[in-house]
Amino acid sequence: AKGSGVSGVSFFDHTANEGVERQHQIDLALKKAPIPGEFSLVYQPQYTAHSKQLIGMEALLRWNSSELGFVPPDAFISIAEENGVIIPLSEWVMKESIRQITEWNRRYGLSLAMGINISPLQLDDPRFVSKLDALLAEAGAEPKWINLEVTERSAMKGEKVLADLFKELSRRNISLSIDDFGTGYSSLSYLKRFEIDYLKIAKPLVDGLADNETDRQIVQAIVMIATALGLRTIAEGVEDESQLAILDHLGCDEIQGYFFGKPVNPQEFERLHLKRE
Ligand code: C2E
Ligand code: CA
Numbered sequence: 001a002k003g004s005g006v007s008g009v010s011f012f013d014h015t016a017n018e019g020v021e022r023q024h025q026i027d028l029a030l031k032k033a034p035i036p037g038e039f040s041l042v043y044q045p046q047y048t049a050h051s052k053q054l055i056g057m058e059a060l061l062r063w064n065s066s067e068l069g070f071v072p073p074d075a076f077i078s079i080a081e082e083n084g085v086i087i088p089l090s091e092w093v094m095k096e097s098i099r100q101i102t103e104w105n106r107r108y109g110l111s112l113a114m115g116i117n118i119s120p121l122q123l124d125d126p127r128f129v130s131k132l133d134a135l136l137a138e139a140g141a142e143p144k145w146i147n148l149e150v151t152e153r154s155a156m157k158g159e160k161v162l163a164d165l166f167k168e169l170s171r172r173n174i175s176l177s178i179d180d181f182g183t184g185y186s187s188l189s190y191l192k193r194f195e196i197d198y199l200k201i202a203k204p205l206v207d208g209l210a211d212n213e214t215d216r217q218i219v220q221a222i223v224m225i226a227t228a229l230g231l232r233t234i235a236e237g238v239e240d241e242s243q244l245a246i247l248d249h250l251g252c253d254e255i256q257g258y259f260f261g262k263p264v265n266p267q268e269f270e271r272l273h274l275k276r277e
């Protein structure tokens with residue numbers, strides 16, 4: 001074993017135990033991490049594919065742990081869902097991102113939408129909508145400034161409850177996106193039963209656009225289904241001009257990805273995407 005890591009576990013020792021040990025460290029550090037303290041939000045812009053206009057951004061969580069250093073969301077979100085830390089953490093994410101979009105829309109006279117990632121656990125909370133109402137009222141935000149991103153995973157469970165919840169959100173003009181669409185177990189039938197506004201085309205499909213005919217056909221089919229059902233599409237993980245051109249040609253409405261901008265802190269976001277307006 002080379003290179004001793006935190007608590008003596010080697011970073012280069014790729015045993016099954018190391019994964020477990022790392023997860024244990026993350027679990028313990030998360031339970032102690034002050035909120036917001038060690039956490040912050042970065043924002044990634046979303047532009048229309050054709051006219052290249054800024055329409056909103058997605059809030060993405062960052063954790064700089066005093067014990068573990070920077071830990072990426074893919075390494076801690078699922079653990080936070082298991083140990084329950086996701087609940088207070090998500091409440092802070094919602095509060096802060098709603099505060100931020102209100103500040104920006106007022107300052108710049110815009111009506112941009114803030115994409116907020118919602119954990120399936122939050123949707124189990126019967127007071128989810130009333131909490132959201134309270135946050136909107138507190139910030140003085142308009143509901144149409146909010147776009148909740150849920151995964152197919154959450155969209156597949158507890159059908160009746162979820163359908164009612166989505167209806168409540170729709171009634172308020174809060175929009176809803178199905179995140180990572182086209183990966184995992186897609187059930188097309190729920191698209192009709194649930195009041196959804198956006199399909200967010202998953203990055204792996206976008207990655208294959210330029211040189212994989214099957215991926216291109218799948219994306220084309222997703223855009224066609226969305227059009228037929230009156231939903232809008234946004235592609236994520238768009239990194240270059242050729243992907244953008246193909247997506248625009250296929251009729252995809254909006255684009256998010258490094259091509260238009262990486263996730264950046266609020267000051268950077270303002271400098272790069274708002275002040276130029
Ligand atoms: P996601 O919701 O699918 O977010 C998109 C991820 O793709 C982000 O990773 C973003 O930085 C990355 N990305 C965007 N454009 C590009 C690109 O052009 N190229 C490449 N290589 N990557 C791109 P990030 O920030 O590491 O987040 C990972 C996941 O963690 C998110 O996936 C989301 O599922 C979860 N997550 C992040 N923030 C939150 C949060 O506040 N709450 C919850 N529940 N989950 C969150
Ligand atoms: Ca997302």
Ligand code: CA
Nearest residue numbers: 179180200236
């Ligand atoms: Ca996604």
